[in-house]
Amino acid sequence: MQLADYSHSFLSVVPAFLALALAVVTRRVLLSLGIGILVGALLLTGGNPADGLVHLKNMAVALVWADGAWSLGKLKILIFLLLLGIFTSLLTFSGSNQAFADWAKRHIKGRRGAKMLTACLVFVTFIDDYFHSLAVGAIARPVTDKFKVSRAKLAYILDSTAAPMCVLMPVSSWGASIIATLAGLLVTYKISDYSPMGAFVAMSLMNYYALFALIMVFVVAWFSFDIGSMAHFERTAQAQTHDDAEVSDGLKGRVYALIVPVLVLIVSTLSAMLHTGAQALETFSILGAFENTDVNTSLVFGGFCGVGAVLLCTVGTIKGSDYPRAVWRGMKSMFGAITILILAWLISAVVSDMKTGEYLSSLVAGNINPGFLPAILFLLACVMAFSTGTSWGTFGIMLPIAAAMAVKTDPALVIPCMSAVMAGAVCGDHCSPISDTTILSSTGAHCNHIDHVTSQLPYALTVAAAATAGYLALGLSHSAWLGFAVTAVVLAALILMLRNKKAAA
Template sequence: MQLVDYSHSVLSVVPAFLALALAVITRRVLLSLGIGVIVGVLLLTGGNPLDGLTHLKNLAVSLTWADGAWALDKPKILLFLLLLGIFTSLLTFSGSNQAFADWAKRHIKNRRGAKLLTACLVFVTFIDDYFHSLAVGAIARPVTDKFKVSRAKLAYILDSTAAPMCVLMPVSSWGASIIATIAGLLVTYNITGYTPIGAFVSMSLMNYYALFALIMVFVVAYFSFDIGSMARLERAALKENHVAHENADGKTGRVYALIIPVAVLIASTLASMMYTGAQALETFSILGAFENTDVNTSLVFGGVCGILAVLLCTFGKIDTADYPRAVWVGMKSMFGAITILILAWLISSVVSDMKTGEYLSTLVAGNINPGFLPLILFLLGSVMAFATGTSWGTFGIMLPIAAAMAVKIDPSLIIPCMSAVMAGAVCGDHCSPISDTTILSSTGAQCNHIDHVTTQLPYALTVAAASAVGFLTLGFTQSALLGFAVTGVSLAVLILLLRNKQTA
């Protein structure tokens, strides 16, 4: 079956933007994604319904089978979601979540402390964005619920610390992959002034969006800077009581019964990432292990170990007859996220077939003043990640394009241009309702997905606007420090303007 080529047509963006627009307008994510997928396959098959059904079947099969072999990465993520749901449910049924929340209330004195605790946990769980969003959500949710922090605020903190920290850290699943890509580009274009790790560090220092998205989280947490619908949901949260609902059985748990399983979950996942990565190396190195690691297998292994630790630590705290109910409640809590994730993967495949990324990348062709190049690549990377829902896909498409353009126009801009792509990819990922990380942050916080998207968007756009000014400065001055300073000043001005508008 021959698919229609839309690589040079504006129609290539229709399925993605239709799904995004419908999701925001109707707030019905499953329906919106489903319509996007159907419209996409019909466009790809020239409007033939039978061919469309065949292609849709092929896309569904490709989630588990590709190139004549099982492709289990995506099923492993779904399995990890189920395992984490069971993990969290067992902690709830045993009273461990409530015990931790009670302990936190004695030691954390207010809502500010609860939010700052959640934000600071990223310095422990930065190894992978999926892992961070789900694991920290499970740890922090009882505490933020206790202090009546909205689930939307929790989801924002999870999402806006996950990808930014992972993209900045060389020892993470993101960092290792990006370093490997950079190494190939440096060889291709004979750039000898940087080592791959040196180039990555330089790019991280110029990744203004990721750096200031992290700073923004701490500003929001400390000063309760609530804008747009976040302010409304925060006010509503003060009248709610999630904890009473979660711990309906009223069991008395122990704090250690939460801390030990979470520590086991983190440690076993990290150990498995190191082990699976080391299998591909002749000489072991930490960075090499992270570059070659099997993240999804490691998450499943960590999830199994975490559940075993919960069972050992809560033995006797859950009635034998309640175990099946706890398992079912935990699995059921993840069904919505799993359905959204599967549809997001399908529309991502449609977007790939429509060649949306290739079309968007052609928009930068033509005569460009070198000083505008980082800004243009930041904006294009943001649009591409927003439309496709993937930072990694944007990296894969845009980093080679950015390197090629910089080498052709001004070789000294190669690092600023690649850093702009990384920043744009994270920015678009934050704003996109079909992004894996956005979906999993909603899941980790147990927050309505569209509530998370609409409340995070004003913060993301504020940081993006400041970053755009920074990348413009970087392009014309080639000073990373000056670009950083300009971004910081711009963000401070925007925050003051928005805060004054809220209090007016």
């Protein structure tokens, strides 16, 4: 089937920007991506509905069958997401979260300790943002209540550690999906300088919003840096008394039943990554192993090990009849993410076939300094994620566009542009009142949702302003370290300015 060539036509942007516009207007990402894919298939086949459906079928089959052989990489990612949902659900059913909370209440001695405990738990629960927001909320809420930390502050810590950490870590549902998307983009645009894992690591180091959002959380937790409505919520919390007796979200579990499975999941996944990577090396090195690892296989192996550990650790705490219900609830919790990921893969193929990047880059050339691209893409991703409430949908639409534009404009900016999209998607997700992670953070903290949105917004916008400056420096200088330094300096200046303004008030 001969596909139409739109490399020099404005029609090349229609599928991607139709999906973007519909997502902003309707706030229904699945519908918007689906319409964008269908329109793209029709345009590529000259408007013939039958041929369009055939091409759509061919794109779907290509996800698992390529060059006459099965391509199971994407299928393994979907299996890992299902395993992760089951893992999280079993931990919830077992009551392990509440058991850890009871232990922590006996060992934490002050407000700062309660806040730092909550922030530091992300280094254990970074495998998934949903898991982090709900599990850490259940674990930390009784502790922060005891020391009169506001629910708004708890929700902020949950939200601003969940997505930023998940987007930086390859051993997470976010990392897995991003690496899978990167693998396709690197092949599509013949980028051989990076492996998918190498590109992910490089992009993480340039994800200034995620990195400094995490730093901001620890600054807020340690120094009680309260601005905007957060200061009001903290004063109110300290003047009130919470009832320490809180109803458990599950059965009375055991502390080790939370700690051991999470450690097994992380250690087994990392071990598998080192093993699969080492097989491609003549001389073993840790960095070389991670550069050549089979991430998808490693995640599936780690997922099975994690679920197995949960099953062993929860014997006697979950009724036999509850296991099927827990497994189904866990799988069902991942159906939305899986659907978005599949549609993201399909629209990536459409954007490539439509030559959207080639056309857009021709508009940028001579009109916009390529050095401004990272900052522009960061802000655009912020707006889209804010409007749609999803980072994953933003990744799906924006990453292929960013890669295509950078390849045609300045290939050295491919990684910076894609990292800017990742950063903007997380930032917009943080600011959005309709974001799943924002809603789950409010839920995990038992905080009024609007209180969480309004109290987190000043922190998110402060970090976003610093990150914008960093991406300008990165794009103009091609130096990741200069961009990092500029972000750090601007953020420090903004914190000092806000602190002095608060003191003066």
